[in-house]
Amino acid sequence: MGSSSSERVEGQNMYKEWMSFQEQELTELIHSLNLNKTTATTSDNDAEINALLDKATQSFQDYIERRNRLARRDTSAFFSPRWCSSFESSMLWIAGCRPSSFFNLFYALCGSDIDSRLSQFLQDGKSDEFPQLSPSQLVAIDNLQRRTIVEEEKLTSQFASLQQDKADVPLALIARKLEGPQYELNEDVRETIAEIEKAMVCLMEEADNLRLETFKEMVKILKPVQALEFIIAAKKLRVCVRSWGEERDREHGQEDKE
């Protein structure tokens, strides 16, 4: 039904806080990676990195819990968030990133690392110290990817059914009975939209859960420094895409969201 307070402003502020927290976290993680590169790898380094990874996982979990609470009051806003740039929004899958994209990103990093190691080696005969994936890690990542894709496809098709059967059909049947030109939001419509949004929130929670669990399992499979490289790349992608998207919105004549 919506309260008199502005849930949209609340959602926007929450996202802004989260993104500036991401930037701080990124600085901290990059600092730790650089420190690790300049010192010999020790168990102390690993412990410090693990603590940072735990903190990052916990902050992600806190954020999704907080946004799920708000999404129960204002669901659609999270599926098509106005506080994101158009480019960011157009890349969403069920109110966030695709869990399977973690793997594409990870393999690309491995590949790009092989390339940069090779060129560094050809240049100065030295190679980077980024730890290679072991065969057992490769198998574990591959298994996790397969399971994640299955779950992601399940949610994709649940969302399709939701749009068609839970949303379009009942709303069309209500609309059919109404006489225009004004179409008011009557109790029938409110109840139907509440049902649709309840299903959307459930789906968003399942998608968030899949994102979080996939992320946690990847971190578990990887060595601390590999996980650190991965999480830095993932966060840098989000921070950059946000910044680039906002710049493009301004170029296309979109007014600022503040």
Added chain:
Amino acid sequence: MGSSSSERVEGQNMYKEWMSFQEQELTELIHSLNLNKTTATTSDNDAEINALLDKATQSFQDYIERRNRLARRDTSAFFSPRWCSSFESSMLWIAGCRPSSFFNLFYALCGSDIDSRLSQFLQDGKSDEFPQLSPSQLVAIDNLQRRTIVEEEKLTSQFASLQQDKADVPLALIARKLEGPQYELNEDVRETIAEIEKAMVCLMEEADNLRLETFKEMVKILKPVQALEFIIAAKKLRVCVRSWGEERDREHGQEDKE
């Protein structure tokens, strides 16, 4: 790159015009349906209905051609349009409705019609004159639905690959090399985003084509008055969802888009 004129305002105006045209068209179509119900079905009526259906199809075709031209300059705006309410946007599939949803809607209409015919019959012993689907029509609709679902799933998975391989991976590799805290939209990023948006426009054109062709084929299979009932329900759904979505946005504290 974006021109100095505001493409977002152009997109918003185009959508507003389209929606008010939809309302006018809806009035005209409902008038024709009512006229058909009060007069005996004649070939004159069918000819008039067919002319209206052709006009509606043509206006849909003109609209998608016009928006595709604009989308080539400002693609993301159409995948997450700020000129739509949050509820409308959250129900989008590749910048529009799912072509397969035409069938759910159509079967729901047939079902609801059977219910209302039955209750009318029990009440006064008379039945509505809405023409029944013939067995050959049912087979043709079923075949079309199967083909449409296959095409829709193909586009859904193409969009998933686009988000992961064409967008996330190259952007993450560029982002990785940059030093924050400011991340400028450099030439490398611009070229990559241009590539992504080129692929998005192609996908949107294919999705529009599937929406249009499915609609045309359904109209071909149906008798004029069945097609008229269908198109009225589909348009009423869009017009109502827009109006309800805007009212909900206001309730949730979203400022007006104008």
